[in-house]
Amino acid sequence: MEDPGIPRGNVPSRSPGWTSSIIRAAVMLAVSYLVFVLVPNELLGYLSKHVEPQVRDLIVAGWWAVAFVGACWLFVRLQRVGTR
Numbered sequence: 001m002e003d004p005g006i007p008r009g010n011v012p013s014r015s016p017g018w019t020s021s022i023i024r025a026a027v028m029l030a031v032s033y034l035v036f037v038l039v040p041n042e043l044l045g046y047l048s049k050h051v052e053p054q055v056r057d058l059i060v061a062g063w064w065a066v067a068f069v070g071a072c073w074l075f076v077r078l079q080r081v082g083t084r
Contacts, residue, residue, distance in 0.1 A: 024078045024081070027074075027078065028071075028074065028075060028078060031071065031074060032071055035067040035070065035071060036064075036067060036071075039063065039067070040060055040063060040064065043056075043059065043060050043063060044056070044060060047059060047060070
């Protein structure tokens with residue numbers, strides 16, 4: 001007996017295995033930690049001694065914006081890898 005929820009000609013695509021999903025999640029976690037924790041911490045440590053607080057805050061906020069866009073791009077890119 002057929003499942004009425006899935007049309008006959010439309011077979012669901014094979015999802016990626018657990019191993020590749022865990023690897024992609026680990027890559028995303030490592031990159032996120034690097035760009036959202038380590039780099040801003042180093043920036044704050046260096047810039048607090050060399051520039052004024054307003055400039056420091058602007059540079060760190062700019063880094064966060066660039067890092068967020070990059071992390072979103074990486075997330076989408078990693079999602080596409082599993083569908084090919």
